Amino acid sequence: MKKIILSAFFLLAIFQFGFAQDDAAELAKKLANPIASLISVPFQNNTDYGIGSLKGSRNTMNIQPVVPISINKNINMITRIVVPVITQYNITAPGEKQAGLGDAVMSAFFSPTNSEKLTWGVGPALLLPVGTNDFLTTKKFGMGPTAVALKQMNGWTVGGLINQIWSVAGNAERPDVSQMFVQPFVNYNWKSGAGIGANMEWTQNWKASTSTLWLNPTISAVTSLGKQKTQFVVGPRLNLAAPEGGKADWGWRAVVIFLFPK
Template sequence: MAILNTNYSFPPMKKQLSFFVFSLIFALPAFAQDDAAELAKKLANPVSSLISVPFQNNTDYGIGTFGGTRNTLNFQPVVPVSVGKNLNMITRVVLPIITQYNITGEGQKQSGLGDAVLSAFFSPKNSEKLTWGVGPAFLLPVGTNDFLTTNQFGMGPTAVALKQINGWTIGALANQLWSVAGDPDRSEVSQLFVQPFLVYNWASGAGLGGNLEWTQNWISDQTTLWLNPTVSGVTALGSQKIQFAVGPRLNLAAPEGGKADWGWRAVFVLLFPK
């Protein structure tokens, strides 16, 4: 079995990220700044009335005892639906596609789908001071490998609140999931996810910000914490509006034996404005 070589040097990666950032900045004037600024503002808002299809790729190195590597591509379509004169329902799916080496044991590899999370936020169409949304979240046990799934169907509440002013977006998203059905031989799920975020967008559509991803497993009393700073930009490929984002991932806390040395995130988003 071929095992991924994780002995990467930092300088080539830094050069690649620098080239990506500069290419991104020079690509921004591809369409009107007003359009770019408005799209960037909507993208910073998880409950905006914008159809988008993000592909978020996270690669993490030096995980655990065997110095493992994990790549997670999150497919995250967001679709707003009008459910009344003053109310939108914003549906959001997070489906992880995972490949990992040397995580469960030396020389071991797993790949496939992880469990998906489906959220539905009910949000007012017009909110002047504070933008917010609340609704249900569902854990769907669609994982294709025993190491990548909980084998538990879960549900619970989710909520988001944010403020946008003078190019700034500050807010937080959270959900709590509990098992309601599943494999009795697997551990039940009781998990909290909290994601504070802060972004500043310029008129060009370029942005600088980041988020904190805190996952608390109440059953095992384990905490996972990631800090994800990113630089982003909105541009167009022909008539297709897109967003790019890239940045490092810092693993601040993890269960014993599961902390990563470092990682990076790259995001590509297809935008479908009305």
């Protein structure tokens, strides 16, 4: 694990060279803001090991494009969809493997174009039952509210995101969904575009009365691959809480974000 992190620091340092600091700093600032007016296509890969009594493993690739849309001169709508591609071993039974799409979550945040002190956005969140494996889908369509708020100053970004989703249709034989997701986050970015930060991901299943909690420290860098502006993010994942029999020993996160500034 130490070798992975040290290698990541080395690679991210290399990526900083040859990229204008002003551009990198501005892009890093926007990327720390989930509702910035910036088109981006993140590929977030999470790999977790030692899950449950069977010591299983799970790899989740979250494809999560973000597209801002100008409603008028005062309001932007920032749309985001998260589509997980999952492969897991030894989770449901010894030697068993499941792979495919998980259910997607689509959000739309309505946010003021100009917000000086506090950046915020509110809107709907939808649960889309697109999972391709019975173990990877709720088979329920759901909806609910979502909101985000953050403050940026002197290189720091501090904020949080929340949504609550209830199932409203779907397979009657499957349990209803009532689930809350809370994600506080903090980041610091240098003028070079390099950054360090962390977030917590708390998922509360109200129907089953279970909580899942992850802590994700990260380091990041903004660079150009040819003409394509890109951010790289890497760090460990710490599973602080999980439903009985589902806690992971450790994991790691690696993210590549393709940026399309105006």
